Amino acid sequence: MDLSTVTIIGWMYIIFTIYRLMLTVYNLVYPFFLAEPCDLHKLAGAKWAVITGATDGIGKGYAFELARKGFSILLVSRTQSRLDDVKAQIEKETFSEVILSSSKMVAINEINFQYFEKRASQVERHLCRAITDDENVKCVRTIAFDFSSADIDYYEKSLLSQIRTLDIGILVNNVGSTFEYPDMYHKVDGGIKLFKHISVINIIPVTLLMAAVLPQMYERNSGIIVNVASSSAYYKLRWFSVYAASKKYVCWLTKIVQEEYAKTNIIIQEVNPMIVVTKLAKVKKPSFFRPKADVYARSAVRTIGVIKHTTGYFAHQIKVECLKWLPQFIANAEIHKRMMLFHKVMVARKMRQAAIAAAADADIDAKNTCKQQYQ
Structure with a gap:
C-alpha cells in the first residue's frame, strides 16, 4: 500500500469521524434547544389525537400534552375505570379555559364547573360535535380495548371501526408490555404465554393502527404518527430477548414507512425512550436520567416534526450518543452488566415479597387454628 492510498484512507476516516461528531451534536442540541416547536395543528391537519396505552x-403524558395544545383526545386502553379517571383529569385541567357561548366555544380563564354539571348532556353534545372553526373546541373520548388479543374481527368491531369515523390528526402508538425482570430465554417467568403476550401487544397494535389511519392522512396529505419503541431496540439486549426484538420491529417498520411516505407531508416519528418513571419500568424515583412521564412527554412532543428518530429526552440522548461511540462489544458488555444487576435486584425483591406473603398466610393459619381449638 503506497503513501497516497494511506493518505486517502486517513482523510476518509477523519471526514467520517467529523461527520459522526457533527451528527452527535445535532441529535443532542438541535431538537431540544435550538429547534422551534412545530405547529402541530398544521402538521396534523385534523383535530383528533389517538393515544394507546393512555392510562x-x-x-398518559402524551394525552395531557396534546390536550393542552388543543386536540380532541381519544384514549385507548384496557380498563374502563382507569380510562374514566384519566378522562376526568384531562377535562378538569384542559377544559378549565373553555365555556359554551350561544354560537360556539370561546376561551376564558375561569369556569364554573357546576354550570357544566347541570348541563352535562348539552355540553357533551357541543364538545363532541364535528370540529368547528374555533381552535379551542375539544373533547375526550375513551375506548376500552384489550391489546393482548390478536383477533382481527375484535380489532375491527371494537376499535378500528370507531377510529375511522373520526378525523385523526395524530396517532401515538404507545401501548407495550415487557418482562417482570430480565432473565435467560428458557428461564423467563411466564414462558411461552408471556412471549406471546409481549409479541402481540408490542407488534400488532402499531401495525394495524397505522394501516387504519394512513388512508385518511394520505388523502388530505397531512397527519402525524408517533411510534414509541424503546432504546433497547438499539442493542442486542440479552435477557430482554423478546421485548427488545419486538421493539426492534417497531423501529424497523417505522423507518420503512417513513421512506414509503417521504414525498408526502405526513410526519412519522420513531421515539426510543430509555428508563422513565412508569409502572412498566418499575421505577418510582425520578432523576436526571430517569424523568417523570409528564416531563418526558413534554420534551418528546416538542420534537414532533423536528426530528424523525430520537429518544425524546435530552438526558436519554446523551446516553445513547455516548454508547454509539463505544465499540459494539464494549457497549453490549456494559449493558449486559446492568441487566444482570437489574436481574439480581428484581429476583431478590420477588423472593422478599414471597416470604412476606408466606409469613402472612402462616399467621392467618395460626389464628384460624387457635380459634378452632377454643371452639
Missing part, C-alpha cells in the same frame, strides 16, 4: 406513564 399511565408515557401514553
Whole structure:
C-alpha cells in the first residue's frame, strides 16, 4: 500500500469521524434547544389525537400534552375505570379555559364547573360535535380495548371501526408490555404465554393502527404518527430477548414507512425512550436520567416534526450518543452488566415479597387454628 492510498484512507476516516461528531451534536442540541416547536395543528391537519396505552406513564403524558395544545383526545386502553379517571383529569385541567357561548366555544380563564354539571348532556353534545372553526373546541373520548388479543374481527368491531369515523390528526402508538425482570430465554417467568403476550401487544397494535389511519392522512396529505419503541431496540439486549426484538420491529417498520411516505407531508416519528418513571419500568424515583412521564412527554412532543428518530429526552440522548461511540462489544458488555444487576435486584425483591406473603398466610393459619381449638 503506497503513501497516497494511506493518505486517502486517513482523510476518509477523519471526514467520517467529523461527520459522526457533527451528527452527535445535532441529535443532542438541535431538537431540544435550538429547534422551534412545530405547529402541530398544521402538521396534523385534523383535530383528533389517538393515544394507546393512555392510562399511565408515557401514553398518559402524551394525552395531557396534546390536550393542552388543543386536540380532541381519544384514549385507548384496557380498563374502563382507569380510562374514566384519566378522562376526568384531562377535562378538569384542559377544559378549565373553555365555556359554551350561544354560537360556539370561546376561551376564558375561569369556569364554573357546576354550570357544566347541570348541563352535562348539552355540553357533551357541543364538545363532541364535528370540529368547528374555533381552535379551542375539544373533547375526550375513551375506548376500552384489550391489546393482548390478536383477533382481527375484535380489532375491527371494537376499535378500528370507531377510529375511522373520526378525523385523526395524530396517532401515538404507545401501548407495550415487557418482562417482570430480565432473565435467560428458557428461564423467563411466564414462558411461552408471556412471549406471546409481549409479541402481540408490542407488534400488532402499531401495525394495524397505522394501516387504519394512513388512508385518511394520505388523502388530505397531512397527519402525524408517533411510534414509541424503546432504546433497547438499539442493542442486542440479552435477557430482554423478546421485548427488545419486538421493539426492534417497531423501529424497523417505522423507518420503512417513513421512506414509503417521504414525498408526502405526513410526519412519522420513531421515539426510543430509555428508563422513565412508569409502572412498566418499575421505577418510582425520578432523576436526571430517569424523568417523570409528564416531563418526558413534554420534551418528546416538542420534537414532533423536528426530528424523525430520537429518544425524546435530552438526558436519554446523551446516553445513547455516548454508547454509539463505544465499540459494539464494549457497549453490549456494559449493558449486559446492568441487566444482570437489574436481574439480581428484581429476583431478590420477588423472593422478599414471597416470604412476606408466606409469613402472612402462616399467621392467618395460626389464628384460624387457635380459634378452632377454643371452639
